[in-house]
Amino acid sequence: MVKPKKHYKKCPECGSTELVYDDQRGEIICSRCGLVIEEKMIDVGEEWKRFEEGEKKGHVGAPLSLQKFDQGITTNIGELSDIYQLGSEKKIRKYFRLKKWQERVSTSIERNLRLAMAELRRVASVLDLPNFVKEEASRLYNLVLQRGLVRGRSMEANVAACIYAACRSYNLPRTLDEISAASDVDRKDIGRTFRFIVRKLNLKIKPSDPRDYIARFASMLHLSPKIQSDALKLLKRKEVSELTSGRGPSGIAAAALYIAALLNDEKRTQREVADVAGITEVTIRNRYKELLDRLGMKEKLKIKEMEAKMQRRRKKKS
Numbered sequence: 001m002v003k004p005k006k007h008y009k010k011c012p013e014c015g016s017t018e019l020v021y022d023d024q025r026g027e028i029i030c031s032r033c034g035l036v037i038e039e040k041m042i043d044v045g046e047e048w049k050r051f052e053e054g055e056k057k058g059h060v061g062a063p064l065s066l067q068k069f070d071q072g073i074t075t076n077i078g079e080l081s082d083i084y085q086l087g088s089e090k091k092i093r094k095y096f097r098l099k100k101w102q103e104r105v106s107t108s109i110e111r112n113l114r115l116a117m118a119e120l121r122r123v124a125s126v127l128d129l130p131n132f133v134k135e136e137a138s139r140l141y142n143l144v145l146q147r148g149l150v151r152g153r154s155m156e157a158n159v160a161a162c163i164y165a166a167c168r169s170y171n172l173p174r175t176l177d178e179i180s181a182a183s184d185v186d187r188k189d190i191g192r193t194f195r196f197i198v199r200k201l202n203l204k205i206k207p208s209d210p211r212d213y214i215a216r217f218a219s220m221l222h223l224s225p226k227i228q229s230d231a232l233k234l235l236k237r238k239e240v241s242e243l244t245s246g247r248g249p250s251g252i253a254a255a256a257l258y259i260a261a262l263l264n265d266e267k268r269t270q271r272e273v274a275d276v277a278g279i280t281e282v283t284i285r286n287r288y289k290e291l292l293d294r295l296g297m298k299e300k301l302k303i304k305e306m307e308a309k310m311q312r313r314r315k316k317k318s
Contacts, residue, residue, distance in 0.1 A: 066138035137166035161193035177278040213253035255287035
């Protein structure tokens with residue numbers, strides 16, 4: 001907004017208090033007699049511009065982001081669409097020459113980051129990860145690259161391992177199989193690189209909790225909220241806490257959902273549950289038997305199965 005040099009309360013000519021502030025011309029005008037009381041005032045307010053597509057305006061540029069190799073602060077020499085505005089052929093040749101040299105003078109770290117960040121955004125998009133996880137994965141990859149830990153390992157494996165580490169840091173359930181499928185990197189390579197990065201960077205990452213997988217697996221299996229609640233109650237019991245050590249959290253979560261579904265008459269096959277959890281049917285059966293033994297629920301499930309059979313027979317007779 002235009003700010004006057006002096007604070008005017010009334011017109012010095014006619015004494016009117018009806019003063020108008022013209023922001024466009026930088027003037028203060030009396031609306032009664034038309035006297036220009038002050039002119040050529042300087043606007044010391046914020047300048048708002050539109051930096052990106054959309055209706056919103058801002059007085060700063062785009063935010064810095066670690067997902068870009070230069071954090072979004074490098075100035076590029078125009079776009080290809082600007083060529084047609086140059087006019088002469090001499091200027092066009094100069095344009096291409098400058099653009100080529102700008103790419104040549106970049107360091108090996110910048111070139112590596114350019115490719116790695118593009119791969120990271122692609123994998124994160126396939127996994128549908130939130131922005132804060134992508135920022136954390138980008139930060140980890142920058143640390144790995146600056147300390148020279150990428151040597152001897154493919155760029156794709158390092159990117160996938162950083163994404164897995166970021167997911168684990170924020171307790172976001174993503175299995176190694178899911179990240180392997182999205183990045184086209186072998187599961188063992190991702191796990192080996194992840195352990196190497198955690199050891200070298202001294203990251204404090206807690207073990208995965210089976211309860212973190214319950215909501216996502218239940219949603220994929222189209223199970224009711226009551227089954228999710230029952231599965232979480234099973235996993236919170238003290239008898240199960242000892243079972244989680246040394247076993248995959250996704251297998252335990254899938255087995256708990258399978259038991260809760262059986263108890264609530266929303267049965268899902270072991271194949272369906274195994275496909276959602278990314279494990280085999282043998283793993284489901286083993287975790288299922290171990291949970292039943294720990295919780296002492298064999299008799300309860302047998303009674304439930306007998307009741308279900310009786311109901312099916314009654315329906316057939318009717």
